[in-house]
Amino acid sequence: MSLSLNAIWFVIVGVLLTGYAILDGFDLGVGVLHLFAKKDHDRRVLLNAIGPVWDGNEVWLVVGGGALFAAFPHVYATVFSGFYTAFMLLLCSLIFRAVAIEFRSKRESVRWRNGWDISFSIASYLIALLMGIALGNIVIGIPLGADKEYQGGFFNLLNPYALITGVVTVALFMMHGAIFLALKTDGELRSEVTRWVKSAIIFFGVMFGLLTMATFVFAPHMADKMREIPWLFLIPTLALLSIANIPREITHGRYGLAFVSSCCSIAGLLALFALGLFPNLVPSAPGPEFSLTIYNAASSQTSLRIMATIALLGMPFVAAYTVAIYWVFRGKVDTGHFHY
Amino acid sequence: MSVEILARLQFAFTIGIHYIYPPLSIGLGLLLVIMEGMYLKTHNPLYHQMTRFWVKIFALTFAVGVATGIVMEFEFGTNWATYSRYVGDVFGSALAAEGIFAFFLESGFLAILVFGWDRVTPKVHFFSTLMVALGSTLSAVWIVVANSWQQTPAGFHIVGTGVNARAEITDFWAMVFNPSSVDRLEHVVVAAWMAGAFLVTSVSAYYLLKGRHLEFAKASMKVGLSVALCASCVQLFLGHRSADGVAHNQPAKLAAYEGHFESDKPMDLYLLGMVDEAHGRTLGFSLPGMGSWLLYGDTTRPVPGLNQVPIADRPPAARVFQTYHLMIAIGMGLIGLSLLAGFLCLRGSLWKNQLVLKLLVVAVIGPQLANQAGWFSAEMGRQPWVVYGLLRTSDALSKAVKANQIIGSLLMFGFVYSLLLALFLFLLDQRIKEGPLPEDLPGAHGGTHGVAAVLAEKGLDV
Numbered sequence: 001m002s003l004s005l006n007a008i009w010f011v012i013v014g015v016l017l018t019g020y021a022i023l024d025g026f027d028l029g030v031g032v033l034h035l036f037a038k039k040d041h042d043r044r045v046l047l048n049a050i051g052p053v054w055d056g057n058e059v060w061l062v063v064g065g066g067a068l069f070a071a072f073p074h075v076y077a078t079v080f081s082g083f084y085t086a087f088m089l090l091l092c093s094l095i096f097r098a099v100a101i102e103f104r105s106k107r108e109s110v111r112w113r114n115g116w117d118i119s120f121s122i123a124s125y126l127i128a129l130l131m132g133i134a135l136g137n138i139v140i141g142i143p144l145g146a147d148k149e150y151q152g153g154f155f156n157l158l159n160p161y162a163l164i165t166g167v168v169t170v171a172l173f174m175m176h177g178a179i180f181l182a183l184k185t186d187g188e189l190r191s192e193v194t195r196w197v198k199s200a201i202i203f204f205g206v207m208f209g210l211l212t213m214a215t216f217v218f219a220p221h222m223a224d225k226m227r228e229i230p231w232l233f234l235i236p237t238l239a240l241l242s243i244a245n246i247p248r249e250i251t252h253g254r255y256g257l258a259f260v261s262s263c264c265s266i267a268g269l270l271a272l273f274a275l276g277l278f279p280n281l282v283p284s285a286p287g288p289e290f291s292l293t294i295y296n297a298a299s300s301q302t303s304l305r306i307m308a309t310i311a312l313l314g315m316p317f318v319a320a321y322t323v324a325i326y327w328v329f330r331g332k333v334d335t336g337h338f339h340y
Numbered sequence: 341m342s343v344e345i346l347a348r349l350q351f352a353f354t355i356g357i358h359y360i361y362p363p364l365s366i367g368l369g370l371l372l373v374i375m376e377g378m379y380l381k382t383h384n385p386l387y388h389q390m391t392r393f394w395v396k397i398f399a400l401t402f403a404v405g406v407a408t409g410i411v412m413e414f415e416f417g418t419n420w421a422t423y424s425r426y427v428g429d430v431f432g433s434a435l436a437a438e439g440i441f442a443f444f445l446e447s448g449f450l451a452i453l454v455f456g457w458d459r460v461t462p463k464v465h466f467f468s469t470l471m472v473a474l475g476s477t478l479s480a481v482w483i484v485v486a487n488s489w490q491q492t493p494a495g496f497h498i499v500g501t502g503v504n505a506r507a508e509i510t511d512f513w514a515m516v517f518n519p520s521s522v523d524r525l526e527h528v529v530v531a532a533w534m535a536g537a538f539l540v541t542s543v544s545a546y547y548l549l550k551g552r553h554l555e556f557a558k559a560s561m562k563v564g565l566s567v568a569l570c571a572s573c574v575q576l577f578l579g580h581r582s583a584d585g586v587a588h589n590q591p592a593k594l595a596a597y598e599g600h601f602e603s604d605k606p607m608d609l610y611l612l613g614m615v616d617e618a619h620g621r622t623l624g625f626s627l628p629g630m631g632s633w634l635l636y637g638d639t640t641r642p643v644p645g646l647n648q649v650p651i652a653d654r655p656p657a658a659r660v661f662q663t664y665h666l667m668i669a670i671g672m673g674l675i676g677l678s679l680l681a682g683f684l685c686l687r688g689s690l691w692k693n694q695l696v697l698k699l700l701v702v703a704v705i706g707p708q709l710a711n712q713a714g715w716f717s718a719e720m721g722r723q724p725w726v727v728y729g730l731l732r733t734s735d736a737l738s739k740a741v742k743a744n745q746i747i748g749s750l751l752m753f754g755f756v757y758s759l760l761l762a763l764f765l766f767l768l769d770q771r772i773k774e775g776p777l778p779e780d781l782p783g784a785h786g787g788t789h790g791v792a793a794v795l796a797e798k799g800l801d802v
Contacts, residue, residue, distance in 0.1 A: 052454070052456075056450070058450045061450075066413060066436065066439045067436060069424060073427075077424040080421065083739050086738070088748070093411055098406060099759075153419070263452075299508075300499075306512045310440060321445075325448050329451065
């Protein structure tokens with residue numbers, strides 16, 4: 001029982017954060033690409049493509065953060081206070097992104113719009129980069145003490161491996177966002193977007209290759225479990241197949257399937273990350289005995305059981321109406337009715 | 341300054357600014373349900389135009405609310421790590437419920453509420469409005485439950501000792517229905533309705549004074565005023581119930597509210613005054629024994645005072661007294677104003693009464709100030725505890741965070757939140773000046789201009 005509840009919550013937190021990466025990932029990608037569109041009309045199309053959904057997508061982060069607090073309070077406390085400055089930058093970026101989307105098109109002034117366009121793009125870029133950096137640090141481990149507190153400073157976080165994961169995250173979201181835009185735009189803008197898709201795939205491919213090599217150098221332990229249990233090689237295989245399938249679908253002009261592949265790639269990469277981590281949540285390095293695991297960082301069994309009941313009752317509804325709402329907003333951006 | 345003061349300043353500042361928006365969302369949510377419901381029932385195009393106008397304002401408050409709200413959820417971990425470890429097990433279920441039942445619901449259906457007018461049928465749209473309103477109210481439910489647990493902990497036991505002690509949940513429903521949660525929840529939600537309703541009456545009164553969009557303004561005023569009047573009057577009883585609960589559950593807090601020191605004496609009810617904490621007395625105008633009468637129906641019954649609380653455990657009575665009395669004064673003022681305006685509205689003379697209309701324009705500030713003052717009273721009155729009687733605020737901080745880091749983030753939030761507030765007010769002003777749009781009358785942009793033409797013929801404002 002003990003093993004299953006803690007492991008279930010590991011999976012739930014993972015699913016919520018994966019949901020966030022897939023959903024807000026394309027919003028962030030659109031944000032990073034935003035400045036590549038030069039005309040005001042085109043920029044408005046991009047904003048309207050994510051307009052109805054970005055807010056709901058961000059909620060996945062809020063709920064993921066809440067689930068972390070609830071199920072693994074020690075992880076939430078240690079990481080959020082330990083990465084204080086990085087989290088403050090992240091919060092600042094999240095606020096600026098939201099504000100830029102909402103306020104950008106409310107005035108005609110070119111300076112006003114350019115200002116918000118730049119804010120929107122830089123903020124989206126920073127959000128993706130910082131999350132990637134956080135992920136990279138978790139992979140290689142951070143210095144923790146016996147009191148479960150973080151022992152390093154802000155600049156410890158900016159190590160080469162984490163910077164690579166940061167840039168890979170940006171590249172991944174750029175590709176994901178570009179493919180999403182190819183589904184949402186048409187005409188001249190769409191032919192421009194398809195060029196972005198190709199460049200983004202190449203950028204991501206190169207960075208992903210670099211990350212794979214860096215992982216063998218800096219974090220060889222990520223593959224330990226696969227050596228012990230060979231069928232787990234299925235996960236990286238599937239992740240690689242999804243990634244490889246993206247350019248294939250694009251060559252055939254099937255952007256819908258390319259988007260599905262892109263979603264699967266994100267899920268696959270995060271599954272790979274989770275597999276390497278399990279049962280740790282925050283590995284400590286040096287001093288692995290101080291690592292936070294799904295056991296020593298978790299809430300009580302009673303609490304985990306109550307929350308699992310709540311999640312079980314609620315999540316089917318959430319999934320159902322999220323799909324319904326995306327269905328309502330399917331198809332190309334309606335350029336006759338700009339909201340943003 | 342110490343880490344504790346800085347962390348408290350940052351929390352107070354960020355939550356204070358954040359709390360401008362959720363009450364407006366909750367309140368406007370209810371009003372939107374009423375407006376759109378009226379449209380579906382009566383098919384009066386004015387209600388449709390009204391709903392569309394207020395949806396835009398709602399979307400604005402919601403967006404800024406989300407942008408400022410995400411900070412709150414992270415801030416427990418960044419600045420109050422020890423607190424997070426202590427309460428995580430208990431708060432977990434409330435937070436899980438909030439995320440799954442409230443946040444997903446409101447933000448998901450918001451897309452249809454704001455962008456879905458032409459994509460779904462009117463009934464599905466109304467359902468979405470209902471879900472958004474329900475979602476924002478549910479988010480208040482769970483966050484007030486969690487906050488009330490900090491005031492009156494229940495349904496838990498303490499595991500570990502010293503720095504490793506933490507609360508673990510034993511009984512979910514006892515945690516949810518802890519002694520103060522129902523009282524405080526009702527008080528908070530009705531206060532939010534007041535915030536929304538007084539915004540609607542303020543904007544309507546502004547149009548009436550300017551002689552613009554008159555039919556729209558009169559109809560909006562009637563809806564807004566009905567909610568404002570009901571909510572304000574109900575709040576009188578709920579506020580009293582809340583104070584009654586505080587007297588039972590947190591006597592030191594109630595003593596601070598009323599500046600009551602001597603435990604062997606009945607409690608006076610101050611209308612205006614100042615607490616002299618150093619000498620343990622309160623100066624000002626009071627109704628002798630009325631505090632005791634309100635609580636126990638007996639002007640001579642003694643009420644526990646601050647002097648029976650060790651000095652180290654006393655809340656900052658001088659400040660709490662003022663914020664509490666400010667809240668009550670504003671609440672009374674709003675009851676008076678809504679009764680007066682309601683009476684004039686029934687007699688048909690409100691539309692011409694410049695003075696009352698001007699008061700209604702300004703009154704939008706009232707619920708906002710009262711909300712802030714009320715929460716400051718509740719939270720400062722809980723001090724020096726972060727979890728009442730169990731965990732001191734000074735023990736709840738993040739050990740890994742230094743004062744200069746908080747100074748940095750405090751400056752950042754000061755800048756960003758001020759910018760946000762300025763932008764919010766600027767855009768709100770722009771929306772209000774733009775007014776209801778003629779194309780928001782049903783049929784106006786669907787090809788048939790029938791309804792708009794009929795209204796124009798009748799001389800209605802389109």
